[in-house]
Amino acid sequence: MSPLAKLLEAALFAAARPLTFEDLASLDPEAGEMAVEAALGELRAAYGDDHGVELLEIADGWQFLTRREYAEAIDRAQFALRPRRLSPAALETLAIIAYRQPVGRLEVDEIRGVDSGAVMDKLVERGLIEVVTRGEGLGRPLLYGTTPPFLEILGLKSLDDLPRLDELSVALRRPAPIPDDDP
Amino acid sequence: MPGQAGGGGFVVELEKFTGPLDLLLHLIREDEVDITDLPIAKIADQFLAVIADLGLNQAADYLEMAARLLRIKAQLLLPRRLGDDEWDDPRAELVRRLLEYQQIRELVDWMHVAAGARAERYARGYEAPPPDAPPAPLRIELNELLAAAERVIALIPEPTLHRVVPRPLDVEGATARLHALLAERETFGWADAVGPQATLVDVLSTFIALLELAKRGTLTLTQPEPFGPMVIRRESPREAA
Structure with missing residues (x-):
């Protein structure tokens, strides 16, 4: 491997979060974008199938993760803890925020049919959502959006990896009794 | 007994469903009925029965949904003029919300699987997620504590004591x-x-x-x-x- 590829490998090994392309490029200011791109390609090739860890694209960055087949053994030996599972209420709230962002509490409450204030506070605390802006309406409500850690816990490269609404089996069909207002 | 709904069991039952829409969707799935042609009278009755059963009839969100269902049921019972094309199905808004919510639930399932798959890969420098934030350190003066204790003690009713005299049978x-x-x-x-x-x-x-x-x-x-x-x-x- 080239010295630059080795440098990227070392940085990715040391980091506790996915490193973006900009993060990686900042390691060696001398190296051009093309060189970093090439080094990253080299690294990806090196970590093809022959290693216990994989280089994966997550949250707009790169991260070494152990292969899934070793999860049980690592878990059993208690070398690492699996993250806490999110409750159905938390996942519901995250789904709404992910698709409607920026979105205010009222809209989340309305869609879920239940007060979601406490759930949203917890999600903010865990860093999965954050206030991104203020709405135009009465009282200029806080509007929330998802954060990179949200992508990390789902192992997504970007929000585009979420299923498109028209891919869902219950893609929003217009219920028959509602007349189509569109001209 | 209406009093049974109070206390610890109430909260536990609430967690069974994430909200009134979740409960409604559950009932609809159980009955295998068409959401877009919701048999509102039947669903409304079942909804009321379940929230009474689970003690959810004290939770505002569920009560509000119960009221909404009953209103739609009543509206459907009102006679309609023949050939009235302008009639708005009173169920339409609820059906729209249910379909939207059903979509959310499907996304939740998807996210659940994604999070499960991600959880099977460990990252470098993994740190256990921080436990729930510890309560803020309590700063309190002795006098405040004593005053608070007195307020609490004042609320305790004087216990009624019965003197029990043992009179063994001979x-x-x-x-x-x-x-x-x-x-x-x-x-x-x-x-x-x-x-x-x-x-x-x-x-x-x-x-x-x-x-x-x-x-x-x-x-x-x-x-x-x-x-x-x-x-x-x-x-x-x-x-x-």
Whole structure:
């Protein structure tokens, strides 16, 4: 491997979060974008199938993760803890925020049919959502959006990896009794 | 009992469903009915039954949905003018919300799987997620604490104490007295057995002794007429054998 590829490998090994392309490029200011791109390609090739860890694209960055087949053994030996599972209420709230962002509490409450204030506070605390802006309406409500850690816990490269609404089996069909207002 | 809904069980049951829409969707799935042609009367009745059952009829969100369902049910019962094309199905808004919510649930399932798959890969420098934020350190003066304690103590009702005096039954004594009477007379009545000025304890002791002796075959108890006096008769050992 080239010295630059080795440098990227070392940085990715040391980091506790996915490193973006900009993060990686900042390691060696001398190296051009093309060189970093090439080094990253080299690294990806090196970590093809022959290693216990994989280089994966997550949250707009790169991260070494152990292969899934070793999860049980690592878990059993208690070398690492699996993250806490999110409750159905938390996942519901995250789904709404992910698709409607920026979105205010009222809209989340309305869609879920239940007060979601406490759930949203917890999600903010865990860093999965954050206030991104203020709405135009009465009282200029806080509007929330998802954060990179949200992508990390789902192992997504970007929000585009979420299923498109028209891919869902219950893609929003217009219920028959509602007349189509569109001209 | 309406009071049963209170207390700890209430919160536990709430967690079964994430909200009234979740419960509605659950009912709709169970009945395998068409969301877009919701049999509102049936669903409304089931919804009311479940929230009463689970004690959710104290939760505002569920109550609001119950009221909404009943209103739609009532609107559907109102007569409609024939050929009225302008009629808006009162169910439309609820159906729209249910479909939207159903979409959310499907996304939740997808996210659940994604999070599960991600959780099977460990990252470098993994740190356990921080536990729930510890409560803020409590800064309080002694006087404030004492005042607060007094306020709480004032709320505690004065306990009602009953003095319980043990009065053990004297079955043995009563048995001995009955044996003495039996040795003297072949038959006698309840009044003789229990003696004059009997206390409640005497009555109970004597009665238990009588039953015990009757069981052993020492005596027989007869009552010639309903509510009449009881006749206690000695059973001769020979006859009993």
